[in-house]
Amino acid sequence: MELRLIHMGDLHGHLVPRPHLRGDHPGLQGGLARLYTLVQRLRGEHGNALLMNTGDTVQGGAEALFTRGQAVVDVLDRFGIDAFAPGNWDYLYGKARFLELFGPGSDGHGGCRWGAVAANMFDADTGAALLPPWRLLDAGGVRVAVVGLSSERAINALGPWATEGIRFTGDAAELGPLLETIRNRETPDAIVLLSEFGLAKNLLIAERHPELAAVLSSDMHEETREPVVARSGVLVSEVGQDGTRVGQFDLLLDGGRVREWRYRLHVVDDTLDEDPAIAACVEAVRRPFVSGPGFRPHEDPISGAILQTxxxxxxxxxxxxxxxxxxxxxxxxxxxxxxxxxxxxxxxxxxxxxxxxxxxxxxxxxxxxxxxxxxxxxxxxxxxxxxxxxxxxxxxxxxxxxxxxxxxxxxxxxxxxxxxxxxxxxxxxxxxxxxxxxxxxxxxxxxxxxxxxxxxxxxxxxxxxxxxxxxxxxxxxxxxxxxxxxxxxxxxxxxxxxxxxxxxxxxxxxxxxxxxxxxxxAAPLPAALHGNPEIQPLQGAMRPAGGP
The missing domain is CATH 3.90.780.10 (5'-Nucleotidase, C-terminal domain)
Structure with missing residues (x-):
């Protein structure tokens, strides 16, 4: 069986292109209208494709802030996202707003918007799960179980009130029993983990759970030009930030295992045309914020400051x-x-x-x-x-x-x-x-x-x-x-x-x-471990005992 996974994550509220100033692939990058064009092309090339979003989506820009995430949601609702694991910044506007956007019933049909899943997030008072821990998807006859891990921490910058009423667990201890249940109950063709734990932690998780086919990671903004293959054989990827990168996994599955795979990390740049409908939607959600007759003042939902410009x-x-x-x-x-x-x-x-x-x-x-x-x-x-x-x-x-x-x-x-x-x-x-x-x-x-x-x-x-x-x-x-x-x-x-x-x-x-x-x-940071350039050293920087 063949399966294509399309991976986006860490959009951080970027609706339109922005410069890329690091030495790799300079020029204007990102923009949701270009991103959609790429997603649709990748879908069109493969009958069994799923679009995954790994979090930190509705925070990161003025349009997101002053609408409490709605401006970004209004555009991405058109993407047909199949599964979503929320990141810590997706809780910026509080528990009630998070559930309004992504909780049960938020898709208008009793389910969760974008198929949101999180196995490690609970109501702080009742202990009940706030989102389904996993969901089963059908991709052209391929049965894919998608498990979610949200960020294991609150929003350090704001203090505990941002996630008041939510309890997170941080060691992925739920994963082992959950994966066993999924395998025994559903016998899926593949189990995929969407995790906002970050690439370094997700590599450790992948080592412990060989029953996973792939871990799609967010949080650290690393770019896996080639996926990291854990010793367990599990594939792990992360796709940068701001919608400038998209990951593509093509998997050949046999008996619930990955027999062969191909991967590509795409750059979202000006070689891609903007999709007209998505471009029009982006223009519409930005109209109240930019120069012109549609501009109006907005109140910051956190500080109360008024945007007048x-x-x-x-x-x-x-x-x-x-x-x-x-x-x-x-x-x-x-x-x-x-x-x-x-x-x-x-x-x-x-x-x-x-x-x-x-x-x-x-x-x-x-x-x-x-x-x-x-x-x-x-x-x-x-x-x-x-x-x-x-x-x-x-x-x-x-x-x-x-x-x-x-x-x-x-x-x-x-x-x-x-x-x-x-x-x-x-x-x-x-x-x-x-x-x-x-x-x-x-x-x-x-x-x-x-x-x-x-x-x-x-x-x-x-x-x-x-x-x-x-x-x-x-x-x-x-x-x-x-x-x-x-x-x-x-x-x-x-x-x-x-x-x-x-x-x-x-x-x-x-x-x-x-x-x-x-x-x-005092000394250079450690060299990369897995063939991809690293932004934050994936094993930290502690020198071994007796080292120089």
Whole structure:
């Protein structure tokens, strides 16, 4: 039996094409109208094709934020998605909104929109599963059981209220008994796992469960130009971010096992025509947000800030390309640093007149070429409704935060990762030894007090002003730092201003020209393990005992 799996994931709210500034395949990439053209072509070539979406879909841009995901859903409803495993960012708008979009009955026929499945997500009060753990699909006579694992963590950036009422399990312990039940009850021709655990963890899961045919992965934004074949024989793939890549598995099945396979990772670029109907739908959902008679103000559902400006408005200029996507062996590895996150940390620092600017190390974002910056670019970087505040912390807390961030990226145990890359810090310079033991990766930390020349060693007992993300639900916290009292940056009349408003002010005074000299790597990051370039080393960066 032959089966084709079409894999999309980590769209992060990108509706239209954006530049690709990393050295591989430069040019405009993505856009849902082009993505649909590719999906339809791949479907048309094969009678037994299934379209899978592996999560982090309805967050990542202004249109998604101000409609609580509806703008993205309205377009993707036309794609005919066969199965969907939600990611952590798909819970951004709260439990009730998540169930409204993807829970039972959300497809209008008693089922779940896009065939949503998750075996590890439960109601925190009743213990009941919020989504079916699996579903059986028929692809031209091929019986495919699709199992889902949602992200095993809440949304670290917002705090526990974003997933209030939901309980996640994080060790995939449900999978073994579930797979046995599926095999005995349904005897499918293939079992496919959709998992937002990320490529590194999904490889470990694939090793433990040889009964799987393939694991389609999201979360880390890695790009498997060739699938990783686990020692168990299970195939594992991940398809980048922003709808710029699509994976294609062609499987020859025999007795529930994969006998032969072919794989291709497609680039969604301008060699693909836009599908007219999808392009029209994208234009319609964007019309209330862009310049023209259809524009109207919108209220941020998280901060309450009001969007008064069309998102296609040019709000500043970039002296260099702004992005965070470098492979581990590139001059600027994304797991460590990026021009986009560094600039945002610097903008927070300047606008708050703080000693240190802090920006969480999110994996999502966009690419902005040197030149004009549009308001929608800022919302792709900051689509989660933060305000900006400034508060005081001790130097020892800053040091602990640096080590926490590094441990959460480079631990040799992927199940201890904290869901992002190294946080960005403006006003700090330090050395990073990613392969050092836990809590000992950071050294030679220096700080430049705001408005003062020169760099001085960070003093553990001294106080420093730090600026970064702030939410009213956690008033004593800025970014990942506990500050006690925080001063929130407001408008002239005391109105709420979100992080994008603050960065617009910064761009009005000077172009974006980030200082990339703040982090010095003590040693290169580990080389890739499976033939694909890696963004975040899949086994962390801990050196073996006695190693150099």
């Amino acid at each position: 069309p998102i296609d408005t040019i709000v500043g200029h970039a002296c260099v390309g702004l992005h965070r996507s470098g492979f581990a062996q590139d001059p600027v590895p994304a797991a460590v640093h990026g021009t986009s996150s560094q600039y945002l940390a610097e903008a927070f620092r300047r606008q708050a007149r703080a000693d240190i600017g802090h920006m969480r190390g999110f994996r999502y974002g966009t690419h902005v070429a040197a030149g004009p910056i549009r308001l929608e670019d800022l919302y792709h970087y900051m689509p989660v409704g933060p305000q900006i505040a400034v508060g005081r912390v001790k130097g020892e807390a800053v040091l602990a935060d640096l080590e926490r961030s590094a441990d959460g990226v480079f631990s040799p145990d992927p199940f201890k990762w904290t869901g992002g890359w190294l946080d960005a810090y403006a006003g700090l310079r330090f050395e990073l030894d990613a392969g050092a033991p836990a809590h000992a990766r950071i050294a030679e930390v220096h700080v430049q007090r705001y408005g003062q020349p020169g760099w001085m060693p960070l003093e553990p007992a001294a106080e420093y002003r730090v600026a970064g993300y702030w939410y009213s639900r956690q008033p004593g916290k800025i970014g990942s730092l506990d500050v006690g009292a925080a001063q929130v940056l407001r408008g002239e009349d005391g109105e709420v201003r979100d992080a994008c408003d603050v960065v617009r002010d910064d761009l009005a005074s000077a172009p974006a020209d980030p200082d990339m000299a703040g982090i010095r790597l």
